[in-house]
Amino acid sequence: MVKIIIVNYNSDKWIARCLFSIHQAGLIDHTIIVDNASTDNSVLFIEQNFPRAELIKLSANLGFGHANNIGIKKADEQDADYVFLMNQDVYIEPNTINYLIKVAQLNPDFGIISPMHLNGSGSELDFSFSNYIVPFKCNKLYSDIFLQKTAPLYELHFVNAAAWLVTRKCIEKVGGFNPSFYHYAEDCNYCQRVLYHGLKIGIAPEAVIYHDRENRTENKYFDNTALLHERKLIMLFSDPFNNEKSTGKLYLDYCKMMMKSLITFRLKAFKEHYHKIKICHSLDWKMIFHNRKQSVDKGKNFL
Template identity: 45%
Template sequence: MKIHCIIVIYNGMRHNWIKKCFDSVLSSSIPVNIIAIDNNSTDDSVKYIKENYPTVHLIENKVNKGFGGANNQGLKYALENGGEYFFLLNQDAWVDPNTIEELVKISSLYPGYGVISPIHLNGKGDALDYNFSNYIKPDKCKNLYSDFVLNKIEDKVYESDFICAAAWLVSKKCLEVVGGFNPTFFHYGEDDNYVHRLKFKNLKIGVYPKVFIYHDREGRDNSQYFNPSISNERKLLLEFSNPNHSLNHKKELNIIRNKIIKNTLLFNFKEVDRLKKQKDLISKTFQQSIHNLTLSKEDKSYIFLDFNIL
């Protein structure tokens, strides 16, 4: 059984992340091949990996291809080299020795789950990662909180609505059915979109609570990708690219056009201006998504992405 751990690197020398991450994977209780994809780091990440981890397969990008795009490169290489399980791990995260082995074991028992994630702790390991705690609330992950409190955690996968891709075990079946990440989402949103498509293909995502990772992201500055303009575009794109929703860009644009006409007749020009900006944003976001998907399909960089979901 061939297991590949795929790690996207971007300036990973901070806080000794690369060493903590790579050493933990190489100390796993089961053999794991590491594929590292460097997104044109400006620090010594590439040099450090070459000098200290000669067994790691390193892909060096001359430009930053984003989180999803770089993961696709690693997944493609892993598939072409006989991969059966694919563990996606953030550069700022690390695992316990038994984490990957136990995830693989439980995945083989639950073929209906395309993605299974461990419990995400913070970097110190003394609390749940805050964002992860929101993914397993009772309305999003039935019984997990309750079973923890009552000390009756079952040795099973708990289904969840969503888990971020900081630590995903992806099965080969899932890759063959769902494909890779949508490269339209350069940074953030790619895992949301992937989960939408996974569910559309009648697969599940869940948590296996017997194993852990440590995600060192406390105290980091907010990313530029969370500024209001980019966040709004990402939100709209997630809606339009979700195959589980009946909503589509043409239907939404027609609704907005009717509102513009109505508010124009009512001389409510402030609302008309707001609606026009929203219409332009929807058009721009949708057209950009189609443009990016077309380019990625033509250059064959993401050949196993399912292009029939938009």
């Protein structure tokens, strides 16, 4: 059994096409929607048009990872063999999920299998996704597509979580998303943990989804340099392959760079290093290291 999990937040622009694509696939009864306290009409639309979907309404925006964890836990309680994590701006083909399941059944050493990600219109590959399957990240896929001899599955180390088929075996070993991440990079960390626990990540090129995001220009999580650096630090110290258990060296390096900038009268660089030190002080390192320790243990962590 498969459960589709969608985290919804102010999705008026996409949710109709998203859910209709699931309905066409005959899977609307298998859909769990976790709403992150939306303020638009998307929840009302879901209730009126897709009442057979299971809707969980949260009182606050808990972020992408935490909301997905609620959905994954619910799917696990319902004995789902697979969960399909699907963004609210993603549309599937009628056979997408069934094909992914067939590939997963033949490859039990893979914890995550993702389809090819096209843009919203299907006119080309989603640009960010295309960067994940270049030859040095995903061996032979580009070449095999050109030669029209694709295999059912290709291994890689990361693919974004817009469309993931996750196996029960993976959930039982890895668990859910690390709550140290509020929005973005939680999928990077999850992939690291999948690999750490001895499972693989793959692309099944015969399955496709449409990720309707190419016209968006502003994103505070990438435009704000402080948020970027904060996320970079959380990623570094949440990585299960990183054995560093202290931030002491990081603080020392930042202080050295800040003093060097001051001595050489590079005031812009001085301010940058000063702000990095402030960000370091603002993070809850106790929680970050606790969550990292929990994530290296096998089990249904964070669910």
